[in-house]
Ligand code: C2E
Ligand code: CA
C-alpha cells in the first residue's frame with residue numbers, strides 16, 4: 001500500500017525475515033554506539049614489499065553483539081550507511097585507531113571513509129579537530145576512499161579532501177580497479193596511493209590478463225608518483241609477482257590477518273627482534 005495503488009507484491013516470509021533482521025541490527029548498532037560496547041577496531045599490517053617490514057596498519061571495524069554475535073563489516077557497514085549511523089561509527093573508529101596507535105610513532109594508520117561521511121559538510125574539520133584533540137600527527141593518517149566515492153563527490157567534498165592533504169593527511173584510492181574511470185581519477189584527483197583490489201591480486205599468478213593489468217597499473221602509479229599497494233596477498237607466488245611488478249607495499253593474510261592491538265604489539269615485538 002505504501003507504494004501506491006494498482007500494485008501487487010508477492011509476500012515472502014524470507015524477505016520479511018530479512019527486513020526484521022535489518023531493523024534489529026540497526027537498533028543494536030545504535031545501542032552499541034551509545035554505550036561504546038561491542039564495537040572495536042582490528043589492525044591489519046601493511047608491509048614494505050622489499051623486506052616485509054611492518055610500516056603501517058589498516059584499521060577495520062569489528063562488532064560483537066550479545067544477541068547477534070559477531071557481525072561482519074560487510075553486513076553492518078552498508079546498514080550503517082543506510083541509516084546514517086556510519087557518521088558516528090566512522091568517527092568512533094577513527095578516534096579509537098588514533099588513540100590505540102598513538103604510541104607506535106613509526107606506523108602509519110589507514111582508516112576507511114564511507115562516501116556518506118565524505119558528504120558531511122564538516123568532514124574535514126571533524127577530522128582535523130579529532131587529530132588535534134588526540135594529538136595524533138596528521139602525516140601518520142591515511143584515509144581510504146573508493147574511486148566511486150570520490151567520483152560521486154561534489155566540489156565541496158573534493159575541496160575538503162584537498163584541505164586535508166594540505167595538512168599532511170594522505171588519501172588512498174581503495175579497491176582500485178573495481179569502480180569506474182579509474183584512470184581519469186588518477187589524473188584529476190590528487191591522491192597519494194592506490195590500493196589494487198584483492199579481486200586482481202587473487203588471480204595475478206593464474207590469469208595472464210590480470211597479471212598484465214596489475215603490472216600496468218603499478219607502472220602507471222609510479223609514473224604519477226603514487227605509492228602502489230596490493231591488498232589481499234595470500235601466497236608467496238603472488239608476493240613475488242607483485243614485488244616484480246613494482247608494488248611498494250603489500251597487505252594480506254600471507255603477512256597477517258587483522259589483529260587486536262595486543263596481538264599487533266606481540267607481532268611487532270617478535271619481528272623487531274629478528
Ligand atoms: P576493505 O577496505 O577492502 O578491507 C579489506 C578487507 O579484506 C578486510 O575485510 C580484510 O580483513 C580482508 N582481507 C585482508 N587481507 C585478506 C586476504 O589476504 N584474503 C582475504 N580473503 N581477505 C583479506 P573486513 O575486515 O571484513 O572488511 C570488509 C570491508 O568492510 C572493508 O573492505 C571495508 O570496505 C569495510 N569496512 C571495514 N571497516 C570499516 C570502517 O571502519 N569504515 C568503513 N567505512 N568501512 C569499513
Ligand atoms: Ca580499505
Ligand code: CA
Pocket residue numbers: 174175195197231
Ligand atoms: Ca580495499
Ligand code: CA
Pocket residue numbers: 175197198
Ligand atoms: Ca576490497
